[in-house]
Amino acid sequence: LVAGRGYSDGERRVAGSGYREGSPQNGARSPGCAGPPFRFLQVQKVGAGGSVGLVRLQRPEALNALCEGLMAEMRRALDTFEADGQVGAIVITGSEKAFAAGADIKEMQNKTFQECYGGGFLAGWDCIATIRKPTIAAVNGFALGGGCELAMMCDIIYAGEKAQFGQPEILLGTIPGAGGTQRLTRAVGKSLAMEMVLTGERISAAEAKAAGLVSKVFPTDKLLDAAIGCAEKIAANSKLVAAMAKESVNAAFETTLTEGNRTEKRLFYATFATVSTGLAVGAQGEWGCGPPQPILCYQNDRKEGMTAFVEKRKANFTDS
């Protein structure tokens, strides 16, 4: 139970996991997440049937500034959710005050060019961008610099009313280094992106929605519930097909419209792939009696989805 802010229905609380606010030393251990306890994150499964992976940044003394340790834990948490057959979508959030106020400047302060280039500084941050399951950034408070870039790596951004987005790297004598100039410009257009990147100034949640950076804005205390609700809806669909849908949308940023349409069509055709013939005694219940017979199994979600639509019943996806 989130302290003082319980989810609106009992289903959202993972039984017995006692979600804890408080100091990182609590080391909240996520069910099913192996390895040492997280120091900078709270990681747990929430939502209907534990279908939503929740990662909460928890480094309050630094307004969730993204240090190497935090990002290493982020990679571990995301890899775990990626491999978990129960998790259909992932929500990344921070505190009410800050999603993430930037990269850790003390860590970066004395780096040399040689250390950056040779060490591939920030390269590991791409973990959020390469994950195949859908991701939603639930942003309350500050999402600045690396924090804004982290949110923009996610597929969907929901913002709380008081959220602020910005790329203030110029004020530190540097530039965004984790995709800020690329994703911000594609989201909000040239003029606003140039203004933000060159002045370091922030925009509000309302401005971010008007500009197309975030798709919805919620009251601060309703934001996380809303993001988990969206993730539940996504997780209710076929995970296989959701990954294909996400890949297709992302192709829009990688190639021409004509080539993107080709990519989409290839993925679309693939959703029709392989209706399997074979023995299916007992698989669907109604075939439980009599000798095994070769039959068509609805072994793929596209066929199941369309058939359910035609038969006016709920689809029963199997992520295949």
Added chain:
Amino acid sequence: MAAWLRALLRRRVQKVGAGGSVGLVRLQRPEALNALCEGLMAEMRRALDTFEADGQVGAIVITGSEKAFAAGADIKEMQNKTFQECYGGGFLAGWDCIATIRKPTIAAVNGFALGGGCELAMMCDIIYAGEKAQFGQPEILLGTIPGAGGTQRLTRAVGKSLAMEMVLTGERISAAEAKAAGLVSKVFPTDKLLDAAIGCAEKIAANSKLVAAMAKESVNAAFETTLTEGNRTEKRLFYATFATVSTGLAVGAQGEWGCGPPQPILCYQNDRKEGMTAFVEKRKANFTDS
């Protein structure tokens, strides 16, 4: 062909607007909320080819009913298709007819534009929406993904977050949201929508068809290449609008040369020259689509 069928077809596909300059295609499959079946799309290709070849038509409006522009592709048709049938038969490949047409197209969307219906609207150059229009890509709820450009055109129109949300949840947006997000350019009351779209088409059709096709090609290049290359493409097309002022005999062509022996003269034989000259001379331009 039976007279009733001719009448039916006339209502679905007709020329409207000043001087019959606007081709109107109205989807009319009410029992299926205009779901796009192969037969409908074959007729669409035929109607568009006819308008493309018609020298009188300068712009095309595609619309549906008040309740639905098109509520999707025909699911019963798709339900039992295999991958082999799709790939081998190039399923949906013929739908590109709207995207490849050279004359300007306007989608006038009232009601539902979902799945293939939304993709059809987005293939058009301009989208006008009625107040109650709804746009969505609900294919994920059927266990598939958009297959006619939805993930590509929607993302380019409304940005990543909203496109991902729509494609992954299947949820719809309203006409007002679509306008705020950049998917549609104008919203009208339901009963005024078609008139407004035809009015816009008339304005487009009043210009040079030749130059309008070049303008449309140029805008579309913005989605196909880098800014630098797109600017090159635009410049080449721009220069082309200055092409070929013809010298030659022009007795009688412009009226005022009707007397006297033929003399070599400069003819205003292209629309760019005519357009700029008309502007300078403070008169209406008389385009000849050349």
